[in-house]
Amino acid sequence: MNVRMDAPIIRRSLHDELVERLQRLIIEGELTPGEKVPEKELCERFNVSRTPMREALKVLANAGLVTLTPNRGASVTAVTVDDLQEVFPVMGALEALSGELACEKITGQELAQVRALHEEMVGHYKAQRLPEYFKTNEAIHLAILNAARNDTLAAQHQMLSARVRRARYLANMTRERWDKAVAEHEDILAALEARDGPKLGKILEKHLKNKLETVSEWLKANG
Amino acid sequence: MNVRMDAPIIRRSLHDELVERLQRLIIEGELTPGEKVPEKELCERFNVSRTPMREALKVLANAGLVTLTPNRGASVTAVTVDDLQEVFPVMGALEALSGELACEKITGQELAQVRALHEEMVGHYKAQRLPEYFKTNEAIHLAILNAARNDTLAAQHQMLSARVRRARYLANMTRERWDKAVAEHEDILAALEARDGPKLGKILEKHLKNKLETVSEWLKANG
DNA sequence: ATACTTAATTTTGCATTCAAAATTATGTCA
DNA sequence: TGACATAATTTTGAATGCAAAATTAAGTAT
Structure with missing residues (x-):
């Protein structure tokens, strides 16, 4: 991918680092669905032995990637409509909860941060910069999740989010969908600022539902 | 524990089998929260080398167990009172979702099964047989979860359930709590029979909230 | 004794090795 | 040539080996 991704691994446990890197390779599509994971090549590439690589693959298998x-x-799990129809509702429930909790617990500073991210995201939207839009979008959801101050929730979310993010990278949005998504994000920000937990929860759940539709449509047409 | 649990492992991949067995050790309380996992001993016990054992531990770590x-x-994740305050809301969200989905998808046969379990549970309640009550109670929640037909949801739920299980069944209920819990279960059955998903979702969420209160109270007093 | 070093032991993370299974290559015969 | 059998190679799953870190034990000085 690039120099940073291939740089030799130094810090913390190898398998942990590998989980993260492999996840990125899969989410961002360098390893494509159905493809056999070239264990040996990846070991050479990251300059690790098979032991930590295999440990990482076991973890990713557990996460469904x-x-x-x-x-x-190992092979990269294919993204199917059925799979997404399983994951999205669960993610929806988790995101809804994160929204509710965030409304109770978010600090002024964090709220300002979310607002800033939101503005940034809208900028990317107006300029039609999709990758940057995705990235900022993700940052917003993550910020809300962290504001909820619930590590268990965050862990569960993190486990499933890879599958969802992968689907999102896969499918391009139509113009109308994108418009709608941004509109929903306006509502998200408004509910958060009003600290209306139940409302934010509902919006986030709906937001995920719409995302599922977008991706499903795309998969039906292309995948 | 017993012969079956300690029997040498034969079929399928070792790490997979180990994940399951370790999970059971944790769920059944042989490995207690906070305790350091004796890697070497467990290897000897199951007659495997450290490699698959460590792979299994990585997977369980990812799942939070x-x-x-x-x-x-590795150590078994300790569950403090604070943790329970974290886990229960997440469980609540997942159970609520399971209820909603179950209302859509449960078959007549499954519904009859739940009804039977419910009657059985009420019997235990009337006779004040707490352990049997707990067991049947759990079976009901599991039946609803399975009726939701969502493996991802079931997996996530199971992980969390394993973590709080001890706390849940450690705590004794006061008479009033017990009365209330049974009353809620009447509502649960009614909503399920009416296939009112949103309602069942709300009841289950509330049910979990009450359980958290029960457990918290007990822990404050005793634990 | 008690605190503080420092040495012995154990545990941990990762690499390497080895056997079994799967894949590919080679040879045989119709 | 092409279908099949068999041998060579690669890949996989799991055990073992080894160096670094952590834990425990044993001294030493106050």
């Missing part, structure tokens, strides 16, 4: 077939190694 | 401290190995 990779499928392990006995005696036949 | 154990905590990995760098260079210091």
Whole structure:
């Protein structure tokens, strides 16, 4: 991908780092669905032995990003409509909860941060910079999640988010969808500023539902 | 524990089997929260080398059941009172979703099964048989979860459930709490039979909130 | 004794090795 | 040539080996 991604790994436990890097490779599509994961190549690329690499693959398998077939190694799990229809509702419930909790607990500073991210995102939208839009969008949802101050919730969310993010990278949005998504984000910000937890929860849940529709449509047409 | 649990492992990949067995050790309380996981002993016990054992621990760590401290190995994730305040809301959200989905998808047969379990549970309640009551109670929630037909949801729920299980069943209920819990279960059954998803969702969420209160009170007094 | 070093032991993280399974290559015969 | 059998190679799953870190034990000085 680039120099930073391939840089030799130094800090903390290797498998942990590998989980993160592999996740990125999968989410961002360098490893494509159905493809066999080239264990050996990746080991060489990241300059690690097979042990931590395999540990990481087990974790990713548990998270549903990779499928392990006995005696036949790992392959990137295909994104199917069925799979998404499972994950999105669960994510919706988690995001709704994160919104509710965030409204109770968010600090003024954090709120300002979200507002800033929102403005930034709208800027990307107006300039039609999709990758930057995605990134900022993600940052907003993450900021809300963190504001909820619930590590358990964050952990659960993190586990599932990879599958969702992957789907999002896959599918491009139509213009109308994008307009709608931004409009929803205006509502999200408003509810957060009004600290209306139930409302924010509902909006976020709906937001996810719409996202599922977008992606499903795309998959039906292309995938 | 017993012969079956300690029997040498044969079929499928070791780490997969180990994930399951370790999970059971944790759920059944043989490995208690906060306790350091004796990697070496467990390897000897299950007659496997450290490699698959460590792979399994990584997976469990990712799921939050154990905590990995760098260079210091694994310990069963401790559940403090504060943690319960974290976990229960998440469980509540997941249960609410399971209720909503179950209302859409439950079959007549499954519904009859739930009804039967409910009657059985009420019997235990009337006879004040607490352990049996708990067991049947759990079976009901599990039946609803399965009726939701969402493996992702079930997996997430199971992880959290494993973590709080001890706390849940450790705490004794006061008479009033118990009365209330049974009353709520009547509502649960009614909503399910009426296939009123949103209502069932709300009841289940409330039900979890009350359970958290029960447990918190008990912990404050006793634990 | 008690606190503080420092040495012995254990535990941990990762690399390497080894056997079994799967895949690919090679050879045989119709 | 092409279908099949068999041998060579690669890949996979798991055990073992090894260095670094952490824990425990044993001294030492106050």
